[in-house]
Amino acid sequence: xxxxxxxxxxxxxxxxxxxxxxxxxxxxxxxxxxxxxxxxxxxxxxxxxxxxxxxxxxxxxxxxxxxxxxxxxxxxxxxxxxxxxxxxxxxxxxxxxxxxxxxxxxxxxxxxxxxxxxxxxxxxxxxxxxxxxxxxxxxxxxxxxxxxxxxxxxxxxxxxxxxxxxxxxxxxxxxxxxxxxxxxxxxxxxxxxxxxxxxxxxxxxxxxxxxxxxxxxxxxxxxxxxxxxxxxxxxxxxxxxxxxxxxxxxxxxxxxxxxxxxxxxxxxxxxxxxxxxxxxxxxxxxxxxxxxxxxxxxxxxxxxxxxxxxxxxxxxxxxxxxxxxxxxxxxxxxxxxxxxxxxxxxxxxxxxxxxxxxxxxxxxxxxxxxxx
Amino acid sequence: xxxxxxxxxxxxxxxxxxxxxxxxxxxxxxxxxxxxxxxxxxxxxxxxxxxxxxxxxxxxxxxxxxxxxxxxxxxxxxxxxxxxxxxxxxxxxxxxxxxxxxxxxxxxxxxxxxxxxxxxxxxxxxxxxxxxxxxxxxxxxxxxxxxxxxxxxxxxxxxxxxxxxxxxxxxxxxxxxxxxxxxxxxxxxxxxxxxxxxxxxxxxxxxxxxxxxxxxxxxxxxxxxxxxxxxxxxxxxxxxxxxxxxxxxxxxxxxxxxxxxxxxxxxxxxxxxxxxxxxxxxxxxxxxxxxxxxxxxxxxxxxxxxxxxxxxxxxxxxxxxxxxxxxxxxxxxxxxxxxxxxxxxxxxxxxxxxxxxxxxxxxxxxx
Amino acid sequence: xxxxxxxxxxxxxxxxxxxxxxxxxxxxxxxxxxxxxxxxxxxxxxxxxxxxxxxxxxxxxxxxxxxxxxxxxxxxxxxxxxxxxxxxxxxxxxxxxxxxxxxxxxxxxxxxxxxxxxxxxxxxxxxxxxxxxxxxxxxxxxxxxxxxxxxxxxxxxxxxxxxxxxxxxxxxxxxxxxxxxxxxxxxxxxxxxxxxxxxxxxxxxxxxxxxxxxxxxxxxxxxxxxxxxxxxxxxxxxxxxxxxxxxxx
Numbered sequence: 001x002x003x004x005x006x007x008x009x010x011x012x013x014x015x016x017x018x019x020x021x022x023x024x025x026x027x028x029x030x031x032x033x034x035x036x037x038x039x040x041x042x043x044x045x046x047x048x049x050x051x052x053x054x055x056x057x058x059x060x061x062x063x064x065x066x067x068x069x070x071x072x073x074x075x076x077x078x079x080x081x082x083x084x085x086x087x088x089x090x091x092x093x094x095x096x097x098x099x100x101x102x103x104x105x106x107x108x109x110x111x112x113x114x115x116x117x118x119x120x121x122x123x124x125x126x127x128x129x130x131x132x133x134x135x136x137x138x139x140x141x142x143x144x145x146x147x148x149x150x151x152x153x154x155x156x157x158x159x160x161x162x163x164x165x166x167x168x169x170x171x172x173x174x175x176x177x178x179x180x181x182x183x184x185x186x187x188x189x190x191x192x193x194x195x196x197x198x199x200x201x202x203x204x205x206x207x208x209x210x211x212x213x214x215x216x217x218x219x220x221x222x223x224x225x226x227x228x229x230x231x232x233x234x235x236x237x238x239x240x241x242x243x244x245x246x247x248x249x250x251x252x253x254x255x256x257x258x259x260x261x262x263x264x265x266x267x268x269x270x271x272x273x274x275x276x277x278x279x280x281x282x283x284x285x286x287x288x289x290x291x292x293x294x295x296x297x298x299x300x301x302x303x304x305x306x307x308x309x310x311x312x313x314x315x316x317x318x319x320x321x322x323x324x325x326x327x328x329x330x331x332x333x334x335x336x337x338x339x340x341x342x343x344x345x346x347x348x349x350x351x352x353x354x355x356x357x358x359x360x361x362x363x364x365x366x367x368x369x370x371x372x
Numbered sequence: 373x374x375x376x377x378x379x380x381x382x383x384x385x386x387x388x389x390x391x392x393x394x395x396x397x398x399x400x401x402x403x404x405x406x407x408x409x410x411x412x413x414x415x416x417x418x419x420x421x422x423x424x425x426x427x428x429x430x431x432x433x434x435x436x437x438x439x440x441x442x443x444x445x446x447x448x449x450x451x452x453x454x455x456x457x458x459x460x461x462x463x464x465x466x467x468x469x470x471x472x473x474x475x476x477x478x479x480x481x482x483x484x485x486x487x488x489x490x491x492x493x494x495x496x497x498x499x500x501x502x503x504x505x506x507x508x509x510x511x512x513x514x515x516x517x518x519x520x521x522x523x524x525x526x527x528x529x530x531x532x533x534x535x536x537x538x539x540x541x542x543x544x545x546x547x548x549x550x551x552x553x554x555x556x557x558x559x560x561x562x563x564x565x566x567x568x569x570x571x572x573x574x575x576x577x578x579x580x581x582x583x584x585x586x587x588x589x590x591x592x593x594x595x596x597x598x599x600x601x602x603x604x605x606x607x608x609x610x611x612x613x614x615x616x617x618x619x620x621x622x623x624x625x626x627x628x629x630x631x632x633x634x635x636x637x638x639x640x641x642x643x644x645x646x647x648x649x650x651x652x653x654x655x656x657x658x659x660x661x662x663x664x665x666x667x668x669x670x671x672x673x674x675x676x677x678x679x680x681x682x683x684x685x686x687x688x689x690x691x692x693x694x695x696x697x698x699x700x701x702x703x704x705x706x707x708x709x710x711x712x713x714x715x716x717x718x719x720x721x722x723x724x725x726x727x728x729x730x731x732x733x734x735x736x737x738x739x
Numbered sequence: 740x741x742x743x744x745x746x747x748x749x750x751x752x753x754x755x756x757x758x759x760x761x762x763x764x765x766x767x768x769x770x771x772x773x774x775x776x777x778x779x780x781x782x783x784x785x786x787x788x789x790x791x792x793x794x795x796x797x798x799x800x801x802x803x804x805x806x807x808x809x810x811x812x813x814x815x816x817x818x819x820x821x822x823x824x825x826x827x828x829x830x831x832x833x834x835x836x837x838x839x840x841x842x843x844x845x846x847x848x849x850x851x852x853x854x855x856x857x858x859x860x861x862x863x864x865x866x867x868x869x870x871x872x873x874x875x876x877x878x879x880x881x882x883x884x885x886x887x888x889x890x891x892x893x894x895x896x897x898x899x900x901x902x903x904x905x906x907x908x909x910x911x912x913x914x915x916x917x918x919x920x921x922x923x924x925x926x927x928x929x930x931x932x933x934x935x936x937x938x939x940x941x942x943x944x945x946x947x948x949x950x951x952x953x954x955x956x957x958x959x960x961x962x963x964x965x966x967x968x969x970x971x972x973x974x975x976x977x978x979x980x981x982x983x984x985x986x987x988x
Contacts, residue, residue, distance in 0.1 A: 006844035010833065017832050020656055031660075038680050039668040042498055045678055089534050090705055095677075118531045123704055125539030127675055129415075130498070132531050133505050139529065140508075160480055160518045162511050163487045166504050168494035169461060176497050199652070212828035215792045216845045217817040286651055287564050291396045294556075298400070302407050307673070309499045311467070312417040314410055331464055338495040341462040371793050371813060 003218060007226025011200075015230060024196075025234055029188060029241045036184045037250060042307065043176035044130050048076040050094040056080065059105035063142050067098075072134045089121050096120045096131050108146060170255075170338045178253065181246045182333035183306040188242050190301070190326060192235045193269050194293055197228060197276025202289045205280070214370045224365060228273045235269040236262065243337075255340030263343065264336065264350065268329045271357035275325075278364035304330045325360075328353050379583060379591045387565075387595050397561070397599065401553045401607050408545040409615050416444045416502050422457055422466040423450045427476035431486075435514055439470065444506045461493050468492045468503050480518075535704045542615035547699045548672030550607050550630070551692040554600050555666045558637035559644065560658040562596045566645035567654035585734060593638045600637075604630045620706030626699060632719055633695045637662075639726035640691075646733040666692040694718050745770045745897060745928050746791065751800035753786050760786040762951040764800070768897075768930060773923055775942030776932040777975070783951040784932040785825070788901050791930070792822050805896050818846075821890035821898040821927075825905060827882050831875035835866065835885055838874060839892060846893035860888055880911035884918060891922050898922065900931040904938065916941050939971040947978055954978045 015021050051067065053060045067073045076094065085097045099117040107114045118135060122128035171178050204210040213223060239262070246252035276293075283289035303317055304310075304326035310318065321327040328349045335341035343350055388394060421439065425432050440447040448466060451457040457469045473479070473487035480486040490507055492500040536543045569575040569592075578588050604627070611617035619626060640662060648654045668674065669683060670692035676684055687693050694715040701707040709716065746768035753761040760783045768774040776784045789795040791804055793813040802809040805819040829838050836857065843853045861870055864884060874882060883903060891898050900919075904912045916938070919929055931942070939945045939959055946956045955962055955978055959971060968974045 003845060003847070006841060010830070010837070010841045013837065014830065014832050020652060024656070035664075035683070036668065039683055040674055041678050042674065043678065047677065090707070091711075113528065116529045118529050120531060120533055122533035122536035122539055123543050123700055124675060125533075125536055125541050125543065128533055128536070129539055130501075132529070133502065136529060137505065160484050160515050162515060163485050164490060164508060164511060165487070166490040166492060168492050168497070168500055168504075169458075171494035171497055171500075174494055174497035174501065179496055179498075203652075207831075208824055208826035208828045209830060211794060211824055212822065212842075213845070214794055215817060215820065215822040216842070217814055217847070218845050286655070287568070288390070288392055290564075290655055291393050295396045295400055295403070299403055299407055302404075302412055308412050309416070309419070309467075309496060311419055312413050312415050317411045334495050335462060335464055339462050339493075341464075345459070345463040372795055 003222045004226045004229075007223060008229060011226060011230045015234075025238070026241075028191075029238055029245060032184055032188050033181065033242055033245045034249070036187075037177050037180050037246075040180050040184070040307075041176050042126060043174070044072045044127060044134065046074045047072060047095050047127070047131060049073050049096040049098060049131075050077040050079065050085075050088060051075050052079045052085070052097060052099045054080065054102045055100050055104035057105035059108060059146065060100045063100065063104075063139075066138050066142055067135075070134065070138055072131075085119060089119060092121065094121075095127070096135075098135065177250050178338060179334070181250060181252050182337050183330060185239060185242045185246070186304070186306070186326060186330050186333055187301060188238055189235050189265065189269065189329075190272055190297070192238050193231055193272030194276045194279070194297065195290075196234070197231050197273045198279045198283070198289045198293060199286055200231075201227065201277065201280035202283050202286050206285060220365065220368060220370060224277065224368065228277065231273055231276075232266070232269050235272070236265060239265050252337065254337055256336035256342070257340075260341075260343055261333075261336050264329070264332050264346075264353070267350070267353045267357055268325060268332075271325045271353060271360055274357060274361035274364050278360060278367065281364060281367040300324050300326045303327065306330060322352070323356065325353060325356050328356075375583060376587045376591065379587065380594060383591050384595045387599070397557055398603070398606070400556065401549055401603055402610060404549050404553075405542075405546060405607060405610050405615075408549070409542050412545075413541060416499065416506055418446050419444060419467045419499070419503055420448045420465065421445050421503070421507075422460055422469040423447055424452070424454070424457060424469055424471040425450060426474040427472050429477035431477040431480060432472040435472070435511070436470075438510055438514065439507070442506070442510060444503075457491065461491075466493070467496075467499065468507065470507060540615065540617075542611060542617050543700075543704055544673070546607065546611035546615065546617045547696055547703065548670070550604060550699065551633070551670060551672060551695050552663070552666055553603050553607065554630070554633055554637050555640075555662050555692065557600050557603060558593075558596050558634055559641035559662050560655070562593055562638060562641035563644040563648070563654045563658050564651050566592055566642070567648055567651045570645075571650055586731075589642065589731075589734065593642065596641075597634055597638060600634045601627075601631070604634075617703065619703045621702035621708065625709055626702050629695070629698050629702070629716065629719075632716070632723065633691070636691055636719060636723040636726065639723060639730055643726055643730040643733065646730055665690045669693065670696050672696065691719060691722055743770045744768065745805055746774075746930070747801070747803040748791075749801040751787070751790065751802055752798045753783075753790060753795065754798045759951050761790070761797075764953055766946055766953060766956055768928060769944075771923060771926055771928055772943040773919065773929045773931065773941065775939050775945040776930070776948060777934070777936065777939055777945050777971075778932075778948035779934060782948040784948055785901055787948075788899050788930070788932055792820060792899050793817060819896045821893065821895040823886050823890040823898070823900045823903055825902045827886040829874045829882060829886055829889065832873060834871050834873055835877070836870045838885070839889055842889050843892050848893060856892060860892075864888070880907055880914075883907055883911070883915060887915070887918055891927060894925075895927065897928040897930060900929065902932055902934070904933060904935060912938070936971045936975055945971075947975065949979065 049067065051064050053064065064075055064078065068075050088094050089097065097119040099119075101114065101116065104114055116139070118132065120128045120131055168174055201210075204213070243252075243254070247254060279289055279292050283292060303313070303321055303324055310321060310327065313321075332346055332349050332353075335346060423436050425436065436447055439445050449460065451460060451469065457466075460466045460469070469491040471489040471491065473489075476486045488511060490504055492504055494500040533539060566575070569578070579585070583591070608619065608626075612619065641658070644654055644657050644661075648657060665686075666672065669676070669679075669687040669690045671687075672692070676687050676693070679687070698712045698715045698719075701712050744767040748764055748766050751761055751764040752759065762783075764787060776787065778784050786795065790797050790802060790809065793809055793816050797809065804816045807815045807819075809816060830841070833841065839857055839860070840853060843856070848856075861867055866881075869877065869881060874885070877885070887900070887903065890900070904915055907915070912935075919931070919941075923929055933939070942959065944956070944958050945962065947954045947962075955965075955974070957965070962974050963970070966974045966977045968977060
């Protein structure tokens, strides 16, 4: 035990003396949460659209004001003829051009179907489909108000309709930042555990001090425990710091229990540090370790569902995710923070992480050789 | 010149010999494109939903069957109570629950109206929104059939998706991946490799050799430039063959602009290497200062228009932003040089500035 | 002189793929002697020393260090040896004192013991003002002396020195050898590799290696008379010629 403490003391000395580590530990959480949360936003807000109003009626003006009133759009230009649509879209002056046809109001009053043409710059397919959905939602509201209104329809021919009420649970305001924050915490914790552990160990290899350690009678478990505990502690600290920033700066709700969250975090850190150790077993230079991690990290993080729903992924990807620790931790953090899930709710994820952590760590420790 | 070519060959061999790094450098763009293309999709497919059916009549069962039949959804469970449904949300069993009020069919006959509630897990707000609108579409379709109007929607839209009719996400990430990979290979790799020569002291050996500093720089950088060009071409080919991302404009112009961007990234890498002493510092500066901005503030994944104003201003100093505007215009819109001349000039200016600065720095260090 | 063997090597072979780094080595090292391993870079000295220290597995052959088998009893060997590698292997971002405390702690020395021995070391080397400096700020000669002190701090039976003097000036080298003699006097056996032939003269016995094989072994005087040479330089040149002739046959 004393040997582990000796290693620990040395590690902490080195970590706090390293000029790169202090910014990584204390500044990175701020940069990541503040910049990433603001930059990594896939929500539409005040998207500039152009409306070509060929009708110039009360109805058309009413519709335009509805567009303007929506938080999603800003009608930045109104036109009364077809000029320059192509040019505007080509030069990205506008995201979308909506054309309200002639006789818009008259046709609606006479129950003649009307068709609005919508031109959307669709290079960003995701934004394009959101724009289309929001425009249709606004139109649906407009139609309900105008057409289903008893004054327009004669009594008796009242059509069947559903009174749909949608309730957005766990995030009533559809705040995209609350969705992204747990995801960013996953990135933060993973980087600390995988990158720092691997780079730290490979650095000892590169400098030759690893060899010096290996000729001493120290036991493998003593050395590795002393090496990995600091990153466990730093990882937990980072999570706490990141959460605090999220709660104070972004009003992130915290529905679950802190204890649950940290139990999960410990299990995940165990797996992440194991991955770092495993990579360091195979890399001989920091550059190699760096690129190996970069390669796997990119794949695992994109597959984990940080931006998009995992269920929409093809089956093979979902199969791969069964052995992707980041996928489980992503689900866990979002569920615990936003929905207040407990360990019992997430028992599958919990067991999966435990099994993976133990497996990865065992392989990594087994691969770590004092004698080659 | 002979001396220089010898040095160049040595540099190439040096890079080629590190098989693992080489492999990863070529695999990163390929995997990234495939993952983006096949995995990262913002669409609803097989979203798991639950039902609370307080009525259990032929109408609610018909609607449930239709929800289940749609490609968007899979009805996985019927819950008896709200509490049960909530537990389902917490355990991530379902993304949404559709609640049918009691006396559903009766109400529909009597009052021409029936109550449906949609509960959504909005911890993923965009997905919740999409699911909400798709469920509404299915409900509307059903009511339209009951009304026999065929087209109950009096006002419809006819969307015309410009440049990307099928809303394929590849149109976004193929150009984005190009920018990212070029930054990665040229700036990150070259700065690390020069930093390593400094760390191990071999840089000094090179500097006392009869090679001129400019030759040393060129010798170090040329292999990475060649690698990058190979990568650009392979990304474009995969993008085109696998995902059908077109190049509507001129290939020559596209490659020339890519080359300009490579030069820019190389001079960035060179500049970073003149500023640092160790590989680790080079890595962190390159990742924080070059890679992250390229990923986040260039419009690669996230639209710049939606960001706070400060970040929008910040994006003006991210070279990848201009590069993406240019290559998207060339590839997807088929525009010529005259449309993107401003962006090209900006890139050109940045490159010249960086080269001047890093050559100056390099010389100062020598003296 | 005590003739008890502290290292015994019989038919040691180490292969890396097709490459044979150590080809059938046989030698023994006696207690409390300075045993020198001589040879050009790439002769296989470092590989042999790493096998003796338990850093590499031998491919075949019998190797006993301090009475223990390198195949089975590496941990017992580790308690009884010290090792100083070519790169000196100190932590540059720790002070001299912290480095010594760290390594001594790993060897399980008691805190009070560490303190007494460290104070002795400070007064012996006269490093009162250096002891709290970072290793990165020390000149090469001091790094080397301190690395050696770390390697023998836990009083091992044998200390392995892999090219300890490469890159230091002749005066510092001389001082360093004084430290080695001191260690030998306290009963430590010294196993040293070098490519400085003049250093061979300081050894009790030397072993000359080339291309993974041992070409000659004996005390410097024995070798000089055997090869009819004035100094070790000549011995080496003659042996090297002999090897070439053999290869050309």
